[in-house]
Amino acid sequence: MLKYILKRLTIMGVTLWIIITLTFVLMVSVPGSPFNDQDRNTNDIVQENLERHYNLDKPYIIQYFLYLKSIITFDFGPSIKQSNHTVNDLLSRGFPISFELGMVSIVIAVISGVILGIFAALKHNGIIDYAAMTIAVLGISIPNFVLATLLIQKFAVDSNMLPTARWESVAHMILPIIALATGPMAIIARLTRSTMLEVLTQDYIKMARAKGLSPWKIIVKHALKNALMPVVTIMGTLLAGILTGTFVIEKIFAIPGMGRYFIESINHRDYPVIMGTTVFYSAFLICMLFLVDIAYGLLDPRIKIHKHDGDRP
Amino acid sequence: MNILEVNHLHVSFSTYGGTVEAVRGINLQLEKGETLAIVGESGCGKSVTANAIMRLIPQPPGRITDGSILFKGQNLVDQSERTMRHIRGRDISMIFQDPMTALNPTLTIGTQLMEGLKQHKAVSKEEARQKALDMLRLVGIPNPKERLTQYPHQFSGGMRQRVVIAMALICEPEILIADEPTTALDVTIQAQIIELFERIQRETGVAIILITHDLGVVAKVADRIAVMYAGQIIEKGTKRDIFYHAEHPYTLGLLKSVPRLDIKEARLTPIDGTPPDLFSPPKGCSFAPRCPYAMEVCHEVPPIQTELEQNHHVYCWLQDKRGKALMAQTATKK
Ligand SMILES: Nc1ncnc2c1ncn2[C@@H]1O[C@H](COP(=O)(O)OP(=O)(O)OP(=O)(O)O)[C@@H](O)[C@H]1O
Numbered sequence: 001m002l003k004y005i006l007k008r009l010t011i012m013g014v015t016l017w018i019i020i021t022l023t024f025v026l027m028v029s030v031p032g033s034p035f036n037d038q039d040r041n042t043n044d045i046v047q048e049n050l051e052r053h054y055n056l057d058k059p060y061i062i063q064y065f066l067y068l069k070s071i072i073t074f075d076f077g078p079s080i081k082q083s084n085h086t087v088n089d090l091l092s093r094g095f096p097i098s099f100e101l102g103m104v105s106i107v108i109a110v111i112s113g114v115i116l117g118i119f120a121a122l123k124h125n126g127i128i129d130y131a132a133m134t135i136a137v138l139g140i141s142i143p144n145f146v147l148a149t150l151l152i153q154k155f156a157v158d159s160n161m162l163p164t165a166r167w168e169s170v171a172h173m174i175l176p177i178i179a180l181a182t183g184p185m186a187i188i189a190r191l192t193r194s195t196m197l198e199v200l201t202q203d204y205i206k207m208a209r210a211k212g213l214s215p216w217k218i219i220v221k222h223a224l225k226n227a228l229m230p231v232v233t234i235m236g237t238l239l240a241g242i243l244t245g246t247f248v249i250e251k252i253f254a255i256p257g258m259g260r261y262f263i264e265s266i267n268h269r270d271y272p273v274i275m276g277t278t279v280f281y282s283a284f285l286i287c288m289l290f291l292v293d294i295a296y297g298l299l300d301p302r303i304k305i306h307k308h309d310g311d312r313p
Numbered sequence: 314m315n316i317l318e319v320n321h322l323h324v325s326f327s328t329y330g331g332t333v334e335a336v337r338g339i340n341l342q343l344e345k346g347e348t349l350a351i352v353g354e355s356g357c358g359k360s361v362t363a364n365a366i367m368r369l370i371p372q373p374p375g376r377i378t379d380g381s382i383l384f385k386g387q388n389l390v391d392q393s394e395r396t397m398r399h400i401r402g403r404d405i406s407m408i409f410q411d412p413m414t415a416l417n418p419t420l421t422i423g424t425q426l427m428e429g430l431k432q433h434k435a436v437s438k439e440e441a442r443q444k445a446l447d448m449l450r451l452v453g454i455p456n457p458k459e460r461l462t463q464y465p466h467q468f469s470g471g472m473r474q475r476v477v478i479a480m481a482l483i484c485e486p487e488i489l490i491a492d493e494p495t496t497a498l499d500v501t502i503q504a505q506i507i508e509l510f511e512r513i514q515r516e517t518g519v520a521i522i523l524i525t526h527d528l529g530v531v532a533k534v535a536d537r538i539a540v541m542y543a544g545q546i547i548e549k550g551t552k553r554d555i556f557y558h559a560e561h562p563y564t565l566g567l568l569k570s571v572p573r574l575d576i577k578e579a580r581l582t583p584i585d586g587t588p589p590d591l592f593s594p595p596k597g598c599s600f601a602p603r604c605p606y607a608m609e610v611c612h613e614v615p616p617i618q619t620e621l622e623q624n625h626h627v628y629c630w631l632q633d634k635r636g637k638a639l640m641a642q643t644a645t646k647k
């Protein structure tokens with residue numbers, strides 16, 4: 001187990017390094033600089049001084065190592081655009097909000113998706129099944145930004161039931177979370193339904209019935225765990241989807257999360273912020289994927305993450 | 314006294330192609346502590362019969378359309394699902410063909426063994442564990458303590474079937490229905506499992522319905538045999554009756570189609586033709602189209618039961634008094 005985790009951690013480190021390098025290459029290859037704002041009218045000398053201050057006059061290779069150093073020490077320095085804030089400030093301010101939005105959405109997506117999927121499977125070809133799957137298809141095919149706009153129009157503008165934007169109370173959270181969670185929920189519901197239908201035809205389910213177990217016990221104890229396996233497998237992809245989804249949703253609902261800084265930093269070529277947010281997002285996602293794999297191993301005893309391989313016959 | 318009596322049981326399935334009459338009026342009796350073997354070729358309705366007794370026919374598409382299943386006088390056909398849940402696993406247990414898929418891969422053997430017991434009996438955790446250990450010992454699994462916490466994938470096929478048998482017997486049921494329990498295993502393991510059945514029956518006195526198409530297995534363990542063909546029982550009797558005094562042409566064909574060590578025969582004789590289409594079963598005897606001795610009446614009228622000896626019954630016009638007379642007539646004419 002320990003060996004496995006160490007191996008995984010090494011791979012995660014390498015992955016992160018590749019992402020950092022790619023981000024750096026992309027960053028310097030995109031034309032423009034933080035300081036050639038047309039309307040600021042800075043003269044050449046000021047510009048040069050600024051560039052020297054932020055080490056932008058150094059050769060790329062030196063800059064690259066400076067970035068690596070800043071990442072290892074987890075000190076990205078001040079933002080170029082908002083020089084009274086360090087990148088760490090922005091991260092620690094934005095991350096909790098983005099995390100809340102993302103996590104609540106994924107939890108809601110998983111719970112409601114699984115429940116919807118189970119009911120659809122149990123009432124296979126019944127009204128509930130068709131209704132659930134219609135919702136699911138809609139959920140998958142409507143992009144979250146369209147859904148967000150529709151929700152705002154319906155519930156905030158037309159009926160004034162919920163606030164249009166910002167992140168202040170529970171009421172503010174409802175629409176962005178629905179917008180963000182619907183897509184993943186639909187995917188999970190469809191997947192749960194199909195795997196559940198398959199699992200219910202398995203011999204061990206018949207065996208459980210032959211033991212005299214109640215239908216409810218059979219579903220919870222025998223079917224669900226097996227049916228959730230594929231759901232756990234796609235959790236990684238869904239998490240990545242939710243993460244990019246937060247950029248869009250935060251923008252639409254004016255939520256002061258990390259996504260906003262990320263997008264602004266790219267528009268403004270705010271190099272330290274780009275680097276900081278990218279590294280942070282990547283590291284976060286990589287850790288989540290790691291957790292998903294661990295969870296998968298715990299759920300399915302056939303997947304061994306122990307050192308020795310048991311006594312397979 | 315009969316612990317189980319199946320009378321005139323009919324089961325059909327509605328499919329897109331029409332209604333399949335999988336079981337068509339079978340009668341079976343099972344006595345306390347005996348082994349009844351049901352034999353017949355693939356698709357003749359053996360599993361459907363077994364599932365019907367457990368009331369585990371998937372519904373829809375399946376339905377018990379007629380008949381009764383009397384377990385100690387109680388008609389299982391009329392029982393509610395709730396009552397059936399109390400009977401399943403506690404009074405009547407079932408074992409399926411493939412031990413590789415009959416165990417849940419995500420639960421330990423211990424959990425799966427004990428859940429049936431906990432469902433039916435008020436036992437403490439420790440009592441349940443103890444009983445599970447006893448059962449594993451009974452079915453011959455070494456190191457039961459360690460095995461209890463292991464998962465199915467850590468067991469070989471034969472060991473899994475032993476676990477399944479332990480699972481089925483843990484509540485000390487009175488009837489064990491084993492649907493081809495050895496078909497998926499290799500030959501040496503088959504023999505071990507069959508011996509296990511014999512031993513278990515000696516030790517627990519459970520009555521066993523053994524479904525198989527392996528006549529070798531039948532010869533070894535069965536007390537009585539029912540031969541099924543196309544959803545009907547065509548001959549039934551004691552093991553002796555069937556192996557030495559079989560009268561139905563199909564049973565004879567079946568016996569001729571297995572290799573024997575005691576008689577030197579150049580070749581096995583397969584039964585020509587294929588079983589009838591159960592969407593529209595023949596009007597008369599369902600074996601008539603393949604029967605080398607079929608008479609006109611066989612194609613028109615379903616045969617009635619003829620008692621050859623006590624408890625040796627055959628459904629065949631050839632064995633009917635009138636049929637016999639007719640045969641004698643034609644024989645003398647020639
Ligand atoms: N769920 C079902 N839907 C439709 N038809 C079914 C269903 N289950 C069984 N049947 C039909 O019932 C008939 C008997 O099937 P059954 O499984 O009892 O055969 P069997 O004697 O057990 O054969 P085998 O030796 O292959 O196990 C088959 O012709 C099959 O087509």
Ligand SMILES: [Mg+2]
Nearest residue numbers: 359360361492
């Ligand atoms: Mg079968």
